[in-house]
Amino acid sequence: MIKILDSTLREGEQTPYVNFTVDEKIEIAKLLDKIGVDMIEAGDPSVSPKVYEAIKKISSLNLKAEIIAHSLAMKSGIEKAKSAGVNRVVVFFPTSKIHLETKMRKTQEEALEIIKEHVKYAKSLGLKVRYTPEDATRTEFDFLVKACNTAIEAGADRISIADTLGIMQPHVFYDQIKKLKKALLPCEIDVHCHNDFGLALANAMAAVRAGANCIHVTVNGMGERTGIPDLAETIIAYNVLDNVEKYDLKYIKELSSYVEKASGFFTAPNKTIIGQNAFSHKSGVHTNGVIKNPKTYEAFDPEIVGMERKIIIDKYTGKAAVKSKLDEYNIKVDEEGLKKIVMEIKKIGDDRKILHDADIIEIAERITGETLDVIPKTINAIILIAVESQVYTTSVVRRLKNFKNIDSVFEITGDHDISAYVKVDSTAELNNLIEELRTVPGIKQTNTKLVLKKHNGVHNGKDKVAE
Ligand code: HCA
Numbered sequence: 001m002i003k004i005l006d007s008t009l010r011e012g013e014q015t016p017y018v019n020f021t022v023d024e025k026i027e028i029a030k031l032l033d034k035i036g037v038d039m040i041e042a043g044d045p046s047v048s049p050k051v052y053e054a055i056k057k058i059s060s061l062n063l064k065a066e067i068i069a070h071s072l073a074m075k076s077g078i079e080k081a082k083s084a085g086v087n088r089v090v091v092f093f094p095t096s097k098i099h100l101e102t103k104m105r106k107t108q109e110e111a112l113e114i115i116k117e118h119v120k121y122a123k124s125l126g127l128k129v130r131y132t133p134e135d136a137t138r139t140e141f142d143f144l145v146k147a148c149n150t151a152i153e154a155g156a157d158r159i160s161i162a163d164t165l166g167i168m169q170p171h172v173f174y175d176q177i178k179k180l181k182k183a184l185l186p187c188e189i190d191v192h193c194h195n196d197f198g199l200a201l202a203n204a205m206a207a208v209r210a211g212a213n214c215i216h217v218t219v220n221g222m223g224e225r226t227g228i229p230d231l232a233e234t235i236i237a238y239n240v241l242d243n244v245e246k247y248d249l250k251y252i253k254e255l256s257s258y259v260e261k262a263s264g265f266f267t268a269p270n271k272t273i274i275g276q277n278a279f280s281h282k283s284g285v286h287t288n289g290v291i292k293n294p295k296t297y298e299a300f301d302p303e304i305v306g307m308e309r310k311i312i313i314d315k316y317t318g319k320a321a322v323k324s325k326l327d328e329y330n331i332k333v334d335e336e337g338l339k340k341i342v343m344e345i346k347k348i349g350d351d352r353k354i355l356h357d358a359d360i361i362e363i364a365e366r367i368t369g370e371t372l373d374v375i376p377k378t379i380n381a382i383i384l385i386a387v388e389s390q391v392y393t394t395s396v397v398r399r400l401k402n403f404k405n406i407d408s409v410f411e412i413t414g415d416h417d418i419s420a421y422v423k424v425d426s427t428a429e430l431n432n433l434i435e436e437l438r439t440v441p442g443i444k445q446t447n448t449k450l451v452l453k454k455h456n457g458v459h460n461g462k463d464k465v466a467e
């Protein structure tokens with residue numbers, strides 16, 4: 001049965017500009033344990049005192065998952081792992097020619113000695129040991145086998161085959177793991193696949209087919225450069241495509257969102273499983289199918305991972321989708337009216353990027369001649385915006401400056417970080433703007449104040465006259 005090792009707290013924290021606090025790490029570890037990952041790689045205790053503290057605290061939580069500390073082949077690192085109370089330590093030492101010669105300046109013989117000595121040392125402290133040959137996939141095969149078998153003989157019971165540069169392809173990795181399985185002494189094999197070519201999960205799944213036991217993942221696929229397989233993607237792929245039911249899927253969205261907020265590392269809309277578009281349907285053909293039966297265009301039910309289906313209304317939309325949207329608001333129109341509304345949506349959709357529910361209500365109002373819920377025109381508002389603590393406020397301001405309805409933007413002190421002065425023609429537009437603002441990465445919260453009257457100062461040329 002497949003095992004999952006989550007390395008969000010170690011590999012994930014190696015993502016550029018990402019740092020978790022100790023409390024955030026504890027929260028992440030607890031959520032990972034609820035999902036049921038088999039192992040949690042909690043960090044390398046030599047990195048900093050706070051990393052050590054987090055590993056120690058996580059080790060004392062009595063989670064179901066095995067808690068692992070990562071360490072270079074270095075006695076002090078192994079000792080810190082031991083004193084942090086982990087179940088297992090990783091001894092990592094590279095095996096490829098380029099890493100040995102240029103980075104470590106060691107011969108192959110010296111490398112074997114170092115591996116043996118440090119695995120033995122970790123075992124002597126009573127720790128379980130995984131050995132990672134860093135850059136394994138660029139290592140001469142015979143030497144890779146020698147290095148791994150040296151570690152196994154010294155007491156390692158897991159070997160992590162690291163595709164450190166993400167250069168594998170599924171069929172190549174499959175063959176390599178098959179060969180390794182035959183050549184290695186008894187042990188479990190982990191695969192640690194980097195995603196530099198977008199092949200990380202495919203490579204890892206091929207390796208499992210060939211006999212590997214465990215896949216390394218991170219939440220949202222974080223990690224050095226382009227990261228490693230995404231936890232959600234991996235357990236859903238196994239669940240839906242391979243009937244593996246050992247992981248609890250319902251915490252996936254919560255964990256992913258929590259990690260996004262804690263890390264300031266936001267996923268793209270087209271991100272698998274938890275991306276904003278993962279269950280959005282747009283073209284008339286697709287929405288018509290989904291409304292009749294979601295299975296026409298959904299490989300699995302979004303609810304199982306805490307996500308929601310979305311029907312996008314714009315120029316691609318057909319009657320079925322518009323009708324279902326109107327039904328949501330209890331707006332009744334006849335066939336003729338529906339056609340007109342669809343035509344109008346297509347016309348507006350040609351000129352505008354986003355159409356929100358408020359637009360559709362407005363259009364329906366115009367076409368049916370009934371007043372639904374639109375309020376007077378020309379509205380000025382001040383939107384106070386709070387930004388996530390780890391996000392650079394000016395980078396959010398830069399984005400806001402491009403919004404058509406935002407007149408001016410100020411960075412401010414106090415409970416909020418930004419104030420935006422906004423001019424819109426209707427509440428519908430204001431609504432749209434606020435909704436759009438909420439999708440801007442880094443914006444935590446908005447608070448909108450309607451301007452009742454605007455008075456200009458003297459220097460403005462006019463003399464304190466209400467506009
Ligand atoms: C690194 C080390 C590592 C180790 C993987 C593992 C890699 O380069 O930072 O221990 O399984 O990718 O080789 O993350």
Ligand code: CU
Pocket residue numbers: 011164192194223224
């Ligand atoms: Cu790595």
